[in-house]
Amino acid sequence: TCFFIICTLIMLLLCRALTIASGQIRYSVPEEMKKGSVIGNVAHDLGLDLERLRSGRARIVTGENAQYAELKTDKGILAVNERIDREELCRDLTPCSFSFEMILENPIELHRITVQVLDINDHAPVFPNKEKPISFEISESAAPGASFALQSAEDLDEGQNALQRYILSPNDYFELKQVTNQDGSKSVKMLLQKPLDREQHAHLHLKLIAVDGGTPQKSGTVNIDVTVLDANDNEPNFNQSVYKASVPENTAKGTSIIKVHATDADSGSNALITYSVFNIKGSVSNVFNIDENNGLIYVTGHIDYEKQTKYELRVEAKDRGGLTGISKAVIDVIDVNDNAPIIHVMSFSSAVSEDALPVPHSSTLLTSRRIIPLEFLYLLSGHMILTGDKMLELHIY
Ligand SMILES: [Ca+2]
Ligand SMILES: [Ca+2]
Numbered sequence: 001t002c003f004f005i006i007c008t009l010i011m012l013l014l015c016r017a018l019t020i021a022s023g024q025i026r027y028s029v030p031e032e033m034k035k036g037s038v039i040g041n042v043a044h045d046l047g048l049d050l051e052r053l054r055s056g057r058a059r060i061v062t063g064e065n066a067q068y069a070e071l072k073t074d075k076g077i078l079a080v081n082e083r084i085d086r087e088e089l090c091r092d093l094t095p096c097s098f099s100f101e102m103i104l105e106n107p108i109e110l111h112r113i114t115v116q117v118l119d120i121n122d123h124a125p126v127f128p129n130k131e132k133p134i135s136f137e138i139s140e141s142a143a144p145g146a147s148f149a150l151q152s153a154e155d156l157d158e159g160q161n162a163l164q165r166y167i168l169s170p171n172d173y174f175e176l177k178q179v180t181n182q183d184g185s186k187s188v189k190m191l192l193q194k195p196l197d198r199e200q201h202a203h204l205h206l207k208l209i210a211v212d213g214g215t216p217q218k219s220g221t222v223n224i225d226v227t228v229l230d231a232n233d234n235e236p237n238f239n240q241s242v243y244k245a246s247v248p249e250n251t252a253k254g255t256s257i258i259k260v261h262a263t264d265a266d267s268g269s270n271a272l273i274t275y276s277v278f279n280i281k282g283s284v285s286n287v288f289n290i291d292e293n294n295g296l297i298y299v300t301g302h303i304d305y306e307k308q309t310k311y312e313l314r315v316e317a318k319d320r321g322g323l324t325g326i327s328k329a330v331i332d333v334i335d336v337n338d339n340a341p342i343i344h345v346m347s348f349s350s351a352v353s354e355d356a357l358p359v360p361h362s363s364t365l366l367t368s369r370r371i372i373p374l375e376f377l378y379l380l381s382g383h384m385i386l387t388g389d390k391m392l393e394l395h396i397y
């Protein structure tokens, strides 16, 4: 009895093994194919004819994501039933596939079908907040080699269709350095190649472009705005190396003589200038001063031609960063006839008639503390009179 039961069980198991034939087939199909697109010819690949499919009521059963595929028994094919988005179906999982069973009855047949979903390049690399530029404020004194981390872009595709590299728009100052992180992600930074110069380029507008390796290639772009911060690398510069002026002696204190002007190419306090003057030649100090803000040189002391006929001043312009520019002011003193001549009569022996003609050159007659234009000396009616711009009374002793 026992033997019989065992034999029956073995027979049953054998029968079951015979009736449930099973197989596994794999197909691959690109994502985003139209509904109805052929995934594979199931009848052909399983060696079944259309009649067997019909009589066996072939159908798809169970299986996750089985809704993506449809069995067309009249043609013996497996077709796309609804949109397959690889990125949605698998996200980072690669390779991406879904599986299900196809069953036939009389006798029962079970076939496992796996469909691999191939990536297409349907995503461009995208920067987060791509509408907002990446902005940096970098001092023009930043040393070459300084690095600035940039945003990474993301491309949802896989393999060659994913992000491959970054490109920086052509510029004189920066180049990119790309780093592949331990997790395989790529990060990117910008390295300063040569010193910035705010006075030449106060703002730089660059573009960071991320490209994938698909065909055709897709890319994403974000703007990079660099504001170059000032360093005090320019001294004040006078618009003349020498300023020349003249001033009549006895000019009142406070009178403006000449205005000097210096400019500074920097910005802010690095370009704020204060002026000062120093005596170079002439013993008389504090005869002139300068308005430290507007560069106006004015009289502060007594100017006396008889004491000094020319002043040379060193003019300095200093910015708030401590750099100094230098120029010179040369101020000539104009003589004013402010001294009565003192005449010493050395000899006076000529007799002069009352109708004497003017004596143009009577230099032997007189000496004076000052130079008297002798051609203006006349002897008239026994009185000596000096003519010129101004009549001066002569005192003869
Ligand atoms: Ca892509
Ligand atoms: Ca894709």
Ligand SMILES: [Ca+2]
Pocket: 140, 198, 199, 230, 231, 232, 233, 234, 265, 266, 267
């Ligand atoms: Ca500067």
Ligand SMILES: [Ca+2]
Pocket: 232, 233, 234, 235, 236, 264, 265, 266, 270, 271, 319, 321, 323
């Ligand atoms: Ca400066």
